Amino acid sequence: MGVHRMTIPRLLLLRALLADPAAERYGLDLALQAGLEPGSVYPILVAFENAGWLESRVEDVDASAAGRPRRRYYRLTAEGVDAGRTALAEAARKRRRTAGGELAW
Amino acid sequence: MVTPLLERVAIALLTRMLPAGFRERQREEWRGDLAELARHGRASRLRYVAIAALTLPSLHLAARRAPSAGGGWALRPEKGSGTAVPIALLAVTAGMFAAAAVGRLTWTPPPPMMTAAQAQDLAVTVFPGRAVTGTPEAPVFDSDVDDNTLAGATAFEVAAVPLDRDFEADLHAARDRLRARGWTIDTDVHDELTPDVVGVDLTRDSLWRLTAHRDRLTLDVTTGRYHDQATASYLVRPVTYQHLPALPLLAAAAPAALAAWLAACRLHRRAARRRGFPQLTAAAGVIVCFAALPMTGLLLAAPHAATLTDEPLAPWWYTLFVTGGDRPYVYAALVTVLAIWLTGLPGPAQRSSPAGRHPA
Incomplete structure (x- = not known):
């Protein structure tokens, strides 16, 4: 599959993830940081995870004690970091070539 | 953490899909x-949903x-697994099985071709003054010398034919009587034996034959001698044989083949994700889906199907027979191979690494 499937929401999410590749973030947090609609990020997260770009784990807390459902945390894999940076660079290169400017999300 | 009822219902519906x-x-x-959006107000939560x-x-x-999905219907096997061919074979087999089962259920045996009185009249016309035996009320499924099925034929035979009869004269006389009774002669009297027939002695042997038709029946009369045996017999069968309608068979075969394809793809994907017991479960599922269920269904339907005349097989064996004709082991072998193949699928650890993949 090529870059043509690397949509703007996917690139935005990648940029948010690459802001701190080692950090673990949950879905809503990522959506807010990426500037995406909350609730719209899960198809992207699952697709990235299927591709091996992300790994996820359920947080180890007592939901009753925390007063909220347990969160699922996502973190970029080494492969995801490389692939994400490549995708962003490719998108930026295309953007400069077609518009002669910076990425304007 | 308490989610309002409307949101709970919405989330339940969405997850269900x-x-x-x-x-x-x-x-x-x-x-x-x-829960986290609770402080942003109801509008935000509804927008989220x-x-x-x-x-x-x-x-x-x-x-x-x-990898954790385990549900939904896969439209094709996983890429590169080399399973499309056996799954396609299984789908075709399932379609044939469904067509055979529907054919069995929709089969109506041909009606008796003639009454006992009509049969007696024909016997007097063809071979007068001789003892003729036959089954006019029960058409039989017979085979010719080439093993072709002569479905619905009624056979009549003269008992104890003397070797010294003038067989040609007998048949010429029969032809004239048949014409007088309104039969149309299709093939006039002729000798079927030729010098190339193994063991024939044309100085003694002959096999005279004629064919005729009247109304909806055809008549095939033969008499003669070969070596030291003399015969005189005739077959009666409908002019047009009753075929099974093709549309119900196709209507049964197509969805069955599609269902089998989807079921096999789903079983394959589920089994390929896990090893051990789930694969045995999938293999058992194959046996149930493609052997036990069809067999049970046919056995349950059998009392509602028309009786086959001269049915050669017991009902339980017939279930396999309808799938493979006189080679029922073909279907059984296919099911067995698929079940064994499912148990031998590689597990996740043995499959290719995700390196180089892209999000779909």
């Missing part, structure tokens, strides 16, 4: 987000590819 193995995970994601509903199709597609 996701693959089974993925539902619990996504339900927790949505519930967690909604609406966006989740809008993105549900793409989430479903992604979830179906997730």
Whole structure:
């Protein structure tokens, strides 16, 4: 599959993830940081995870004690970091070539 | 953490539309987000649910590819697994099985071709003054010398034919009587034996034959001697043989083949994700889907199907017979191979690494 499937929401999410590749973030947090609609990020997260770009784990807390459902945390894999940076660079290169400017999300 | 009723119902409906193995995970994601959005007001939460509903199709597609999904219907086997051919074979077999089962259920045996009185009249016309035996009330499924089935034929035979009869004269006389009774002669009297027939002695042997038709019946009369045996017999069968209607067979075969394809793809994907007991479960599922269920269904339907005249097989064996003709082991072998193949699928650890993959 090529870059043509690397949509703007996917690139935005990648940029948010690459802001701190080692950090673990949950879905809503990522959506807010990426500037995406909350609730719209899960198809992207699952697709990235299927591709091996992300790994996820359920947080180890007592939901009753925390007063909220347990969160699922996502973190970029080494492969995801490389692939994400490549995708962003490719998108930026295309953007400069077609518009002669910076990425304007 | 208490989610309002409307949101709970919405989340329950949305998760219901996701693959089974993925539902619990996504339900927790949505519930967690909604709990955190509580302080943003009801409008934000409703907006969140609406966006989740809008993105549900793409989430479903992604979830179906997730290793933990375990649900949904796969339209094809996994790429590169080399399983498309056996699954296609199985689908075709299932379609044939369904067509055979429907054919069995929709079969209506041909009506008796003649009454006992009509049969007696014909016997007097063809071979007068001789003892003729036959089964006019029960058409038999006979085979000719080339093993072709002569379905619905009624055979009559003269007992104890003397070797010294003038067989040609007998048949010429029979032809004239048949014409007088309104029969149309299709093939006039002729000798079927030729010098190339193995062991024939044309100075002694002969096999005279004629064919005729009247109304909806055809008549095939033969008499003669070969070596030291003399025969005189005739077959009666309908002019047009009753065929099974093709449309119900296709209507049964197509959805059965499609269902078998989907079921096999689903079993394959589920089994390929896990090793051990789940694969044995999948193999057992194959046996149930493709052997036990059809067999049970046919046995249950058998009392409602028309009786086959001269049915050669016991009902339980007939179940396999309808799938493979006189080679029922073909279907049994296919089911067995698929079941064994499922148990031998490689597990996740043995499959290719995700390196180089891209998000779909």
